Amino acid sequence: MGTAAIFxxxxxxxxxAVIGSGVAGIVMIILVGLSIPFFQNTVSDWILVFGGxxxxxxxxxxxxxxxxxx
Numbered sequence: 329m330g331t332a333a334i335f336x337x338x339x340x341x342x343x344x345a346v347i348g349s350g351v352a353g354i355v356m357i358i359l360v361g362l363s364i365p366f367f368q369n370t371v372s373d374w375i376l377v378f379g380g381x382x383x384x385x386x387x388x389x390x391x392x393x394x395x396x397x398x
Contacts, residue, residue, distance in 0.1 A: 359384035366391030 336348030363384040 356384075359388070363387040363391070366394075 331352075333345040333349045333352075336344035340347070366387050
């Protein structure tokens with residue numbers, strides 16, 4: 329969320345930083361929530377504590393491909 333705030337502050341000022349951080353936080357929560365079924369028997373507790381957009385996004389993508397192939 330910090331990176332979103334830095335870029336948003338440069339283009340939209342304080343208002344952009346607040347909105348950018350809020351949107352990044354909501355996206356992160358949604359991605360972590362959608363990735364939990366794919367990591368149900370592995371690291372779901374770890375995701376809830378240390379989850380991030382990148383780890384959750386790649387988990388969802390690899391889980392979808394694994395379900396398609398099996």
